[in-house]
Amino acid sequence: MAVYLAGSPPRKARELAKALIAVTEKMSLCPRCHNLAQGDLCWICQDPERDKSRICVVEDVLDLFFIEDTGAYQGLYHVIGGLISPWEGVTPETLKIDDLMGRLKNGVQEVILALPSTLEGEATSQYLARLLKGKVKVTRLGRGLPVGMEPEFTDSITLGEAMKGREEM
Numbered sequence: 001m002a003v004y005l006a007g008s009p010p011r012k013a014r015e016l017a018k019a020l021i022a023v024t025e026k027m028s029l030c031p032r033c034h035n036l037a038q039g040d041l042c043w044i045c046q047d048p049e050r051d052k053s054r055i056c057v058v059e060d061v062l063d064l065f066f067i068e069d070t071g072a073y074q075g076l077y078h079v080i081g082g083l084i085s086p087w088e089g090v091t092p093e094t095l096k097i098d099d100l101m102g103r104l105k106n107g108v109q110e111v112i113l114a115l116p117s118t119l120e121g122e123a124t125s126q127y128l129a130r131l132l133k134g135k136v137k138v139t140r141l142g143r144g145l146p147v148g149m150e151p152e153f154t155d156s157i158t159l160g161e162a163m164k165g166r167e168e169m
């Protein structure tokens with residue numbers, strides 16, 4: 001972005017700064033799934049057409065956008081806001097896991113774990129699977145994703161295939 005701005009007239013930088021400020025002023029986080037929202041619930045939680053029996057757990061909003069982009073998923077999301085990492089002081093209590101559990105009673109049948117296949121992502125998936133098992137069907141993205149790969153760095157077709165080919169944990 002800096003390279004782009006350096007080659008543009010100063011007016012461009014001012015416009016971009018204004019746009020960024022406008023976004024941060026207008027945007028909030030969805031109180032239900034922690035996606036970006038304007039006002040109350042996000043557009044996904046508000047959409048009556050979405051499949052409310054499925055919740056896809058992602059690390060951050062960026063991963064949510066990438067999965068949306070594949071068009072392979074019609075359910076709801078839950079952004080947990082990070083990955084368990086004792087080294088960085090991230091424990092399950094600091095993530096949005098409690099309210100995920102609270103959402104299960106509303107007719108949810110499947111929770112899809114779409115977390116990175118990194119060390120932290122794997123630890124978080126295992127933790128969630130233990131917590132959720134017996135309460136709901138727990139699946140993860142298909143093993144088509146290379147080890148160490150994060151959803152946001154995977155192309156849309158591979159990610160869509162991984163969503164369709166998800167496996168029960």
Ligand SMILES: [Zn+2]
Pocket residue numbers: 030031032033034035041042043044045046
């Ligand atoms: Zn939402």
